[in-house]
Amino acid sequence: MKNRLQYLEMAISIAEEGINKGYGPFGAVIVKDDKIIAKAANCVTLKNDPTAHAEVLAIREAANILGKPDLDGCEIYTSCEPCPMCLGAIYWAGIKKVIYAADRVDAADAGFNDKFIYDEIFLDPIDRNLEFMKINHPKAWNPFETWKNYEGKIPY
Amino acid sequence: MKNRLQYLEMAISIAEEGINKGYGPFGAVIVKDDKIIAKAANCVTLKNDPTAHAEVLAIREAANILGKPDLDGCEIYTSCEPCPMCLGAIYWAGIKKVIYAADRVDAADAGFNDKFIYDEIFLDPIDRNLEFMKINHPKAWNPFETWKNYEGKIPY
Numbered sequence: 001m002k003n004r005l006q007y008l009e010m011a012i013s014i015a016e017e018g019i020n021k022g023y024g025p026f027g028a029v030i031v032k033d034d035k036i037i038a039k040a041a042n043c044v045t046l047k048n049d050p051t052a053h054a055e056v057l058a059i060r061e062a063a064n065i066l067g068k069p070d071l072d073g074c075e076i077y078t079s080c081e082p083c084p085m086c087l088g089a090i091y092w093a094g095i096k097k098v099i100y101a102a103d104r105v106d107a108a109d110a111g112f113n114d115k116f117i118y119d120e121i122f123l124d125p126i127d128r129n130l131e132f133m134k135i136n137h138p139k140a141w142n143p144f145e146t147w148k149n150y151e152g153k154i155p156y
Numbered sequence: 157m158k159n160r161l162q163y164l165e166m167a168i169s170i171a172e173e174g175i176n177k178g179y180g181p182f183g184a185v186i187v188k189d190d191k192i193i194a195k196a197a198n199c200v201t202l203k204n205d206p207t208a209h210a211e212v213l214a215i216r217e218a219a220n221i222l223g224k225p226d227l228d229g230c231e232i233y234t235s236c237e238p239c240p241m242c243l244g245a246i247y248w249a250g251i252k253k254v255i256y257a258a259d260r261v262d263a264a265d266a267g268f269n270d271k272f273i274y275d276e277i278f279l280d281p282i283d284r285n286l287e288f289m290k291i292n293h294p295k296a297w298n299p300f301e302t303w304k305n306y307e308g309k310i311p312y
Contacts, residue, residue: 069205069206091276143181150176
């Protein structure tokens with residue numbers, strides 16, 4: 001049986017070993033019942049995909065392997081504290097345990113925006129470095145109304 | 157030239173029209189220089205991918221089409237306020253304008269966790285419904301050190 005420190009060390013190794021192959025310096029490992037389900041390094045520039053963080057990729061792979069979007073019972077080990085995007089993905093996936101090594105301040109020191117984005121999300125929308133505009137469209141509620149009434153829906 | 161209300165209405169239509177085909181009730185449209193670059197509906201259960209929110213999918217498609225992870229100059233129109241995952245993705249993509257119709261309270265009323273996840277992220281990690289554990293691993297900083305020293309890196 002591997003222990004948490006070993007899984008975390010694997011995530012750190014993935015983060016470090018990919019750098020000279022074009023990966024970003026972040027790695028993640030998803031474990032269930034002491035078995036590795038998925039692992040990934042950051043592929044933002046390799047794949048031209050701003051969402052291709054290690055955690056997001058590992059979650060997508062694990063969900064694909066398990067055949068469902070719900071990763072209940074899984075743990076995620078990540079070389080650095082998940083950014084708000086990845087933390088959101090972790091919640092949506094139903095992962096209940098997050099173990100990480102470096103944090104958002106370390107990431108900022110290496111040139112990454114994790115801390116900036118956390119700070120932004122905490123701001124009132126009007127104070128953000130982003131125009132965030134709610135328009136009261138008369139049809140705004142239509143999709144949810146249709147969803148509520150649709151008997152064939154799969155809740156998630 | 158289309159106006160903002162029309163792009164928003166398109167996002168709402170995408171959200172509504174996909175429901176009986178198995179999509180979740182959310183839609184997003186990405187626009188640059190008054191041209192639609194990408195549009196998507198939520199595919200979480202269709203693709204077994206908890207990250208397949210409309211905004212994330214539209215961002216991934218737009219970045220793929222533009223051939224770079226940076227969507228600077230793009231606007232995103234979305235049927236519902238982006239959740240923390242999607243808002244994080246929007247920041248990473250460099251999108252500076254977000255226009256939405258319904259909000260996290262409407263989404264909660266329709267059975268979605270957007271508001272719950274916002275509330276969780278605002279909590280001190282120790283108070284979250286999630287074990288969030290930083291381990292001071294001696295190699296924690298290695299990936300960032302290697303990254304800083306790697307001359308071939310593509311900053312993002």
